[in-house]
Amino acid sequence: MDQNKIPQATAKRLPLYYRFLNNLNQQGKKRVSSKELSEAVKVDSATIRRDFSYFGALGKKGYGYNVEYLLGFFRSTLDQHEVTEVALIGVGNLGTAFLHYNFMKNNNIRITTAFDADTEKVGTDIGGVPVYDIHHLEEKLDDIKVAILTVPAVEAQVITDKLVEKGISGILNFTPARISVPKHIRVHHIDLAVELQALVYFLKHYSLDKPE
Amino acid sequence: MDQNKIPQATAKRLPLYYRFLNNLNQQGKKRVSSKELSEAVKVDSATIRRDFSYFGALGKKGYGYNVEYLLGFFRSTLDQHEVTEVALIGVGNLGTAFLHYNFMKNNNIRITTAFDADTEKVGTDIGGVPVYDIHHLEEKLDDIKVAILTVPAVEAQVITDKLVEKGISGILNFTPARISVPKHIRVHHIDLAVELQALVYFLKHYSLDKPE
DNA sequence: ACTGAATTGTGAAAAATATCACGACTTATT
DNA sequence: AATAAGTCGTGATATTTTTCACAATTCAGT
Ligand SMILES: NC(=O)c1ccc[n+]([C@@H]2O[C@H](COP(=O)([O-])OP(=O)(O)OC[C@H]3O[C@@H](n4cnc5c(N)ncnc54)[C@H](O)[C@@H]3O)[C@@H](O)[C@H]2O)c1
Ligand SMILES: NC(=O)c1ccc[n+]([C@@H]2O[C@H](COP(=O)([O-])OP(=O)(O)OC[C@H]3O[C@@H](n4cnc5c(N)ncnc54)[C@H](O)[C@@H]3O)[C@@H](O)[C@H]2O)c1
Secondary structure (H helix, E strand, O other): OOOOOOOHHHHHHHHHHHHHHHHHHHHHOOEOOHHHHHHHOOHHHHHHHHHHHHHOOEEEOOEEEHHHHHHHHHHHHHHOOOOEEEEEEEOOOOHHHHHOOOOOOOEEEEEEEEEEOOOOOOEEEOOEEEEEHHHHHHHHHOOOOOEEEEHHHHHHHHHHHHHHHHHOOEEEEEEOOOOOOOOOOEEEEEOOOHHHHHHHHHHHHOOOOOOO | HHHHHHHHHHHHHHHHHHHHHHHHOOOOOEEEHHHHHHHHHOOOOHHHHHHHHOOOOOOOOOOOOEEHHHHHHHHHHHOOOOOOOEEOOOOOHHHHHHHHOOOOOOOOOEEEEEOOOOOOOOOOOOOEEEEEEHHHHHHHOOOOOOEEOOHHHHHHHHHHHHHOOOOOOEEEOOOOOOOOOOOOOEEOOOOHHHHHHHHHHHHHHHOOOOOO
């Protein structure tokens, strides 16, 4: 939209910076250097300065960054002033864990609606979130733009198609299935089994190398 | 160790390839082209061919790849012939979900041991995995080299230090804390709140751009 | 055997990301 | 006021990753 020039790698680090700035602010810290931040978030200090620089000159030479100012800046950049509502599809092991988690703590994101096919689960409240029947997706999804997908892999594509039809913009997909969507819709995959296996692979083949 | 030349980006995709090859094999498919694979895993076909090429010439020009051969090759490359034992620390919402999940299905990885501080949980079996008291980490960790960390963020560093002392090689860290470890130890972070927030950020600022 | 369609493996180019290194500026101290 | 220590912002460079594009090869059909 507005800042199409910001590299994706940078954009992915912004929420991380935001969280640590929040911590610092709560600890009453007034200023912070890229070096300090670097040690906290394990990102090279030059990378941090470069990342920040895409948004202009946010710091002061010889001084560092003013925590409060930087935090305020990122709050608006990350749209932390408004709550983003998210739907969760598939209230199983993983889905239930997410429903119990409070994403509001650091991020203004709230899972407001959940769906499942299991009649045992439909009608219940989990972590304060109502669970609706997946067949009522049409009516209950409202204008929610982001969905978390934690259904069995075989169901992933069918449900995705429904979400797309209903006008979803982004999907956080935890199933191992690589879902197909029209290209204006954004899908991020978090594939836990792959992550675990990749870690094991790195251990066996890259020992003593620098960590990621 | 042996193949230090393989790019990290490639290494991270290997488990994904492996899983899809497994699917194809189970479906009785005998051959596959990089183009087909590309559509299934959503990775550019040239990238797939390049990835495979680091391991030598695995395919045949004009034909594609033999599924069974490729699968066998990756099985040994990814050490799928031997089971990797993993410990899980923190049997809460997220930890419990993982204990119920069968990582053996596609990957020869098994969570064999879990630890928690809560006396209610200690002594129970969850998903067939015994939960030990965190104070018995010393005795019960044995020679497990990989740990999944799903404890509260404030506990993350303390427990990490214990794991390091006990000789762990890799940690899959789900806490928002950025833990410090000696540099021969590998840590992969999966930061769910960051992932969700990053997705939201992309939706607001990169609409209509190509998905990741 | 020949032809045409399919597909690999890879050199070369492009794009994306990370890091180095330093001039310019700020603050604190004497 | 001068000096020293600290730190940013960024041009330049290095590294990593992706993509293009095509010669070489294989296969299937005639
Ligand atoms: N649990 C883990 O640790 C883990 C790890 C890696 C990957 N995953 C993946 O995450 C996904 C969820 O895993 P899980 O362990 O929570 O599975 P689960 O079986 O516990 O939960 C799946 C839920 O989806 C519901 N469901 C089934 N069909 C549905 C439909 N058509 N519409 C709506 N809901 C439907 C089920 O009723 C169930 O509640 C799976 O794809 C799994 O492969 C899970
Ligand atoms: N649940 C989610 O959806 C979610 C999302 C994002 C991040 N996280 C992060 O994942 C981690 C786990 O989340 P959760 O929701 O499962 O939390 P949880 O509170 O449900 O579970 C934490 C578990 O760790 C145990 N524990 C506490 N101190 C311990 C210690 N010293 N040694 C061993 N065990 C100890 C607790 O008894 C509890 O069982 C947290 O750091 C959280 O921030 C969770």
